Amino acid sequence: MRSIGAVAVVCAVVALSACGRQGTTDSAVDPNAFAAADGPVRQVEAAATAPACGGTGAHDRHAATSIVCASCHPCGGTYGFANAQTFPGGTDPSTGTVVRGGGTTSCTVACHYPLGASQQTVTWSTPGPLACSACHSNVAPANQTYRSAHAVAQVDPTANRSACQSCHETSLHTSGHVRIDVGSGIVDASVTDPVQLNGICQGCHGGTGRTISGQTPPVLPGWTSSTGDFHGARAGTGFGGTLAAPYKVGQGPLACTECHDPHASQNAFLFASTAGGVPVVPAAIDRAGVGAEMLCANCHLGNRHAGCMISNCHGSDPVPAGKPCFFCHGHEGIVNFTLPTWDNHPNGNGNYCNHCHTAGWFPVVEYTAPRFSTGPTVVAAATSATVTWTTDEPATSYVEMGTSSAALGTTVGNGTLTTTHQVTLPGLTQLTTYAFRVRSSDAFRNVAFSSLASFTTPSAYAPPAPALTPQPDFIYEYGATPPPASYTATFQWSAVRAPDGHPVQYRFQLATDASFSAPMVDAWISPTTVQQAFPVNEFPGATYYWRVQARDAVDTGYAGPWTQADGFQVYWYMPY
Known part of the structure; x- marks a missing residue:
């Protein structure tokens, strides 16, 4: 995992009587000289004989670049700032006020607000408009617009921060710790154990994760199933062919990050630029999985489907490059493919026969979503x-x-x-x-x-939904006798009881659209049947929808759920 966090950070600052060496420490310096990242600002006096400066994790990370101590804390500055200094971001701290004894100072008054813009009046506690990815970017050069298939906003800094903070907990932002909120608790992203790493991913992809920029994460079915994904909780049992080191048959769970980059991938599946230590081209793998053989081949050596190309079976690769690998292989395990076997052939139960004896079992690749x-x-x-x-x-x-x-x-x-x-x-x-x-x-x-x-959801005191008797279509074949001008339908449903024994009323709705946006009939009645006349027009006529809801006739505020809508058609036609 790479560091992503909020840019609205809280910095500890140090007042020095003289400037020292960045990145060095000295026993003569008060060990409490540096305030905790989320604690009060302290004024300390460094020993004159051993001037030095150091910092929190965030300070040290800045020092690894060109932003050293003296960039922000030159000699003689009150609380480590020089009143006459203009920070790299264009801000003059002399116009601001430092709050002591429990207050905090925000780095947004300097470089982070507003990076490279004109001089601003200092606002010590207001977050600036800099995106998290302006500093925490996996894409060179630094500060380039962040790119991620994880639905992270690329332009709006506020939306960018909000998206990053959907996963990242930032109370220890300046400590250098990357912390992820998985919904059931906070974890440190420095963990290396595959099970723990995958638990982080499952925090969102297990079906109960948070939304990112309003989008819900896809679910990874079978990931933790003992009969599901070979890369997850299920250990390999002999399939997979020859594997590249250090992978082996019987391999335990792999970390998601073996193949996926949670941040900088342009691919729909967030594939990393390398997998198994070998480069891949994530953008070349499309949503249907076409091109995924370049990813699989990094770990699985030898001919694809070599076992299928034996004599008396396929003489060549039955699913060559350019076909979607994920049709058969994916996090769900093998779902669209039945592995052939000779066990009990030809008197097996038929399941294993379908592969060899079903023509066109592998359909033509298509990119149209279901309707x-x-x-x-x-x-x-x-x-x-x-x-x-x-x-x-x-x-x-x-x-x-x-x-x-x-x-x-x-x-x-x-x-x-x-x-x-x-x-x-x-x-x-x-x-x-x-x-x-x-x-x-x-x-x-x-x-x-x-x-x-x-x-x-209704009240627990409301009656349940009745059971509808499906209404048949009225379809009249025009013959010697002309069709009737109207058709009278009888709608019927089961009687239900209120939990406390009160009598029940029923709300009957009839409409020409399944959403019931403008019902033809909308009435509360006591009986469980109602009749309605409909005009009989030539094909295609009309389609009608109806539904029923029950309520306590005494405590009318207790209304139960609607039934599912039932639809029927009314028309006449002339046969040819």
Whole structure:
């Protein structure tokens, strides 16, 4: 991990009676001369016989560049500053006020506010407009606009700081420590143990991470499963071919940083510029995984798919370079490919036969995201909700949710590819509004997001949602008898009970759109049936949607969740 932090830092300053050597220490200097990064400013007098200066981790890091002690703390300065000095950033400290005895002095009054701009009036406690990445950049030269596929703002300094601080905790900013907030606690990024490192990444990618610039991190399914990813918690069991040193068959979990750069990658998967000690070209690996063989080949030696090219099978590589490696291989394990085996052939259970006996098992690479055919719709209970939707191709099922549209920090779902999606959101709080959107990606990692929406959980005292009797379509084939001018539909649903035994009323809504933005009918009634007449027009006619909600008829504030909407069509047509 590389250091990323807030630029609005708190500096310890030292008043020196004379200037000394940067980076040296002397026993004659009071060891308390340097204030803690987040503590009060202290005035100290260095021994005249041993002038010296040193500093916190931040000071020492500055000293490694051209910014040495004398850049900010020349001889004779009050609290280590010279009243007549103008800092490199164009700021004159003589117009500011240093607060002692519990106050703090901000580095933003100097170089950090405003880097290279005209002279400013000193504001000791106000953060400046410098982006974190102006100093903490992995891209040469320093101060170049920061580049990251981690959704870090590149232009707006405030948004840049906010994005960096989505992960980085900055109370020890000037100490030189890189600290990461993983949601369940603070960890020091200097850890080297792969399990601990991966725990940092899982803090966001395990489904309960924070948002970065309003974007929710993708979930890594199977990463910690004993039957999932070979690079994660699962040790290799013989596959992978010949491995480059120091990797070996049976390798334990690899650190995410073996292949991924959390900061400076331009690639959608945040691949590092080197993996396995060998350079790769991250930008050449696209979202579908085409080009990933250059990454895999850094550790996996020999011919790809050599076991497939034996006699009586494929004579050449069945999936040559230019195909998407991630269709078969990924953090989910092997999900779109069934490894062939001769066990119990030809009387096996059929699962292993599909690979060899299914024509076109490897589809043509495509870059079109799934489309939502229906939904998403929500049925909310007091402490849970169920979200359903369908897609036009098999895709994953994930719901991103939070208590506001700016904090979609929880992801619930699974990576199974299906066209029919249903995700239950547990552990909700009654009478609370939640923002959500659904996310589905196909086998080639093309991702579709629904629009942001919201739902409100009902009270635990509210009745549950009724069960609708599906309304059939009315489709009239024009023949000798003309179609009727109207069709009367009967809508019916099950009766429900209020938790305290009070009578129940039902809210019936009928609309021409599934969002019910302008209902044709919206009424509270007591019976569990209602009739409605509809005009019968020539194809395509009209599609109608209806739903029902129940409430306590005595304590009418206790309304239950809506049912899922049911749709039906009404039209006539003439056969040809």
